[in-house]
Amino acid sequence: MAAITVPQAWVGPSTTRQRVMGIVFLFLAFSIWWLFGRTASGEQVTVFNLTPGASTVIVPDWQLPTLSTLYVLAMVSAVLGGVQLARGFGRWTNRVLGLVAGLFIFGFLVWAAAGKSLNLAGLINTSLSRAVPLTLGALSGVLCERAGVVNIAIEGMMLTGAMVGSLVGSVTHSLWLGLLGAILSGLLLSLIHGVLSIKYKTNQIISGTVINILATGMTSYISAKFLQHYEQLNNPGIFPQWPIPVLSRIPLLGPLLFDNNMFVYAMFLLLAVIHVGLFFTRWGLRLRSVGEHPKAADTLGINVFRTRYMAVMLGGMMAGFAGGYFTLGSVGRFDEVMTAGRGFISLAAMIFGNWTPFGSFGAGLLFGFADSLASKLAILGVRIPSEFLLMAPYVATMVVLAGVVGRGQMPAADGVAYEKE
Structure with missing residues (x-):
């Protein structure tokens, strides 16, 4: 049987x-x-x-x-x-x-x-402040990579924006002109990255690495040669706190959300604008289609090259704005390599947030919380090395990439140069 x-x-x-x-x-x-x-x-x-x-x-x-x-x-x-x-x-x-x-x-x-x-409350407030440059940098990455261009040059753009913002703000005695200079410096570097990646189809990782090296060397040279010897060139001041009437008096939430400097308010505004722009407008649909299937987008009459240039330029301006936070919104002067790798952390936040604006903000808040908590634990005398706390968000990012909590969906044509037939 x-x-x-x-x-x-x-x-x-x-x-x-x-x-x-x-x-x-x-x-x-x-x-x-x-x-x-x-x-x-x-x-x-x-x-x-x-x-x-x-x-x-x-x-x-x-x-x-x-x-x-x-x-x-x-x-x-x-x-x-x-x-x-x-x-x-x-x-x-x-x-x-x-x-x-x-x-x-x-x-x-x-x-x-x-x-x-x-x-x-102070821990949350500090976490929010430290999340600002990370979120802005992640938004820069979202704009670029949704259009199919990998931008690891965010670190260099942020560093250059910080230096130019301090220099222009000090010379003109205007924080707003300094901020404009920071944004334009990011735009200039993004044009270089765009030309190399889109027109000449250079490997986008190599192009971004070159810009990072260029920015590090250039800013370090200018700082050592001029900014450290002429204090009047490196003293722009910082944007003051802007408490919103009535709202800032709300217990707990008021001081946390409605009593901040301009960068925090701008971050929330940009989050909403970019989210709506990417997912609820014709422009966003075209940009995302270029990042997912550029050949099909080209067949439908969308100018792939122009769309990618626009996305990279907007991303560069965002990264320059993020760099301006360090000198014009936090420290009030420029120091060599003061971004300390936060451009790369922004990329991790973008990946953790699944290439979405609000997801990137949540990831940036997590990274900022870990950074803030590490300093608080030293005050409390907890016998845990702060490096372990700073390491935790990166481990979480690797878990996301491994697909344990839902595999991240990167744009299908991300990093792929487009050849028009």
């Missing part, structure tokens, strides 16, 4: 991902319970200060029993992990992952500030 083979249930990618995500949720729950809860005591209280340092709107402190809070966070994360393993959350999985990750981060803060006080 012939043996009957019973077919095994096929485990597809969605089922495997469901299990992996469930295990991740449970691992984070276990980490909250064992790593944080094991070292906390029942008598400890965590105090979160909800009033930013310079704010006149006083918000009462938030006091939490450390151990009980950690156990509640671990229990909620474990329940979500169990549900994910049992049946999954479907299209809500990534949102639930964000929730569990947020619970883990909050648990870490509760543990780190156990028996102490942490200015949570």
Whole structure:
């Protein structure tokens, strides 16, 4: 009698991902319970200060029993992990992952500030400020890569924008003219990148690397030769805080969102404009079609070369604007290599945000939070190397690229030179 083979249930990618995500949720729950809860005591209280340092709107402190809070966070994360393993959350999985990750981060803060006080509002405010250049740089990358041009020259454009902004602002005694100079310097470098990449079809990675090297050498030379010896050429000042009447008086949210300098407001405005422009206008549809299938776009009458030039130029202006933040919105002077690789971090934020404006902002906020938290932990005396915190967003980016939490969808023709037939 012939043996009957019973077919095994096929485990597809969605089922495997469901299990992996469930295990991740449970691992984070276990980490909250064992790593944080094991070292906390029942008598400890965590105090979160909800009033930013310079704010006149006083918000009462938030006091939490450390151990009980950690156990509640671990229990909620474990329940979500169990549900994910049992049946999954479907299209809500990534949102639930964000929730569990947020619970883990909050648990870490509760543990780190156990028996102490942490200015949570100040931490969020600093995170937002440090996210500004990263978000603007990521928007530069979104504009370029949505049109099919890889732009790793963001770092060089930001660095040049910072130097030119400081120099022009100091000479003209005008912050606005300095900012205009920063934007135009980014535009100039983007034209070089565009001509090399689009007209001469140079490898876009090599073209961007050349611009980065050029910008680093040029700005370092000008700084060492002139800016360090003539203080009047490197003292532009910074844009002041602009509190919005009434809104800035809202407890907690007012000082965080409505009492900032011009760059923060510009970032939110540009986020909305670029999002609407890319996904809800004919111009955005044409730009995205050039980045996805340039040959089909050309067949429909879209000028591929002109569209790519426009996108690269807009991206260069955005990167120059981001560079202006360092000298005109934060430090008030130019120092050599002061961008410190934030152009490359912006690219990571763009990838983490799946080549979308608001996704890039969320990623930039995450990177800014890690940067801000690293300095706060040193004040709290937590015995964790700050490098581990700074490393975490990059690990998360690699996880995204690996497709664990949903594979990022880069434009199909990104980095591919177009040959018109």
